Amino acid sequence: MLKQFLPSQFFELGRFAHADLFSPEKPVWQALEALSEYLAKQQLGKIEAAVETGVYLSEPELISIGRGTVVEAGAYIKGPCIIGKNCQIRHGAYIRGNVITGDDCVVGHATELKNVIFLNGVQAGHFSYVGDSILGNHVNLGAGTKCANLRLDQKNVPIFYENKRIDSGLRKLGAIIGDGGQLGCNCVTNPGAIIGKGSQSHPCMTLTGVVSENHVFRDSF
Numbered sequence: 340m341l342k343q344f345l346p347s348q349f350f351e352l353g354r355f356a357h358a359d360l361f362s363p364e365k366p367v368w369q370a371l372e373a374l375s376e377y378l379a380k381q382q383l384g385k386i387e388a389a390v391e392t393g394v395y396l397s398e399p400e401l402i403s404i405g406r407g408t409v410v411e412a413g414a415y416i417k418g419p420c421i422i423g424k425n426c427q428i429r430h431g432a433y434i435r436g437n438v439i440t441g442d443d444c445v446v447g448h449a450t451e452l453k454n455v456i457f458l459n460g461v462q463a464g465h466f467s468y469v470g471d472s473i474l475g476n477h478v479n480l481g482a483g484t485k486c487a488n489l490r491l492d493q494k495n496v497p498i499f500y501e502n503k504r505i506d507s508g509l510r511k512l513g514a515i516i517g518d519g520g521q522l523g524c525n526c527v528t529n530p531g532a533i534i535g536k537g538s539q540s541h542p543c544m545t546l547t548g549v550v551s552e553n554h555v556f557r558d559s560f
Contacts (some may be wrong), residue, residue: 343500343549346370349517349536350475355458356423357439367515367533368507370456371471374437378419388422405442414446423459441476454511458518472513472528474520481524481542488513488530496531499548507531517552 342348344366352358360370360377381403386396388404393412396402401418404410407425414432422428423442432446435453440446444457447464455469458476463469465482472486488511490496496512498505514528517535523542528534535552544556 341500341505344368344498344533349473349515350458351518352458355441355476357421357441357456360439360456366507367473368509368512370473371454371509371512374439374454374456375419378421378437378439381419381421383419383421388426429464455513470513471509471511472515474514474516475518475536477518478516478520480522481526483525484522484527486513486528486532490530498531498533500533514546522546 346361346363346367349367352361360373362369383403384400385403387406388408388410390410391412394410395415398418402416402420404422405424408422410428411430413430414428416434417436419436420434420438422440423444425442426440426444429447431448433451434446435451437454438452440457441459443460445462445464446452450463450467453470456473458474460477461474463480467480468485470486470488493510496507496509498507512531514532514534519537520534521539523540525543526540527545529545529547532546534546534550537553538550540546540556541558546556
């Protein structure tokens, strides 16, 4: 496997409680394949958070929520999932299962998560869809950002890199966004978008393929 796709190229894992999801010698997206089995081995059902009246917890025995987290009325959470400490799960958030968030994350109104790994400090505050994706430390999604995860022909999602087409082995794969990445409002990432650390996108852009570290996407002006 190309070194460019190893987890160490995208994330600082030292403070992430679930770093064992990532194999140092396998491509970063394989953590998504490991997610379901990893959750099945955890002792779930420990809810230490402030959960307001009006929250719906589906299969609460498969849900763990850390201390200091606030879950607002109107949120829907389905297990299995682990939500870290000091997070905000806001009104209208929809967590569909197979989700892990680190500490200090925000899942906002009308934001949907499915088969997702958030490292620490991720913010998906408003009207976002994040499916089959991994977001690094302190990634911020502007309002309306969508991480598309399925090709129209429903074939495996390829990774396009240096004129090569690499089979991810996954029929559903959204975005991998390295630490510190920021996407402006109403951006769309195409299936299999791999975005390096510190990259930024101006609003209303479509991102595809492999994006190098600290790259800035913008319209010409």
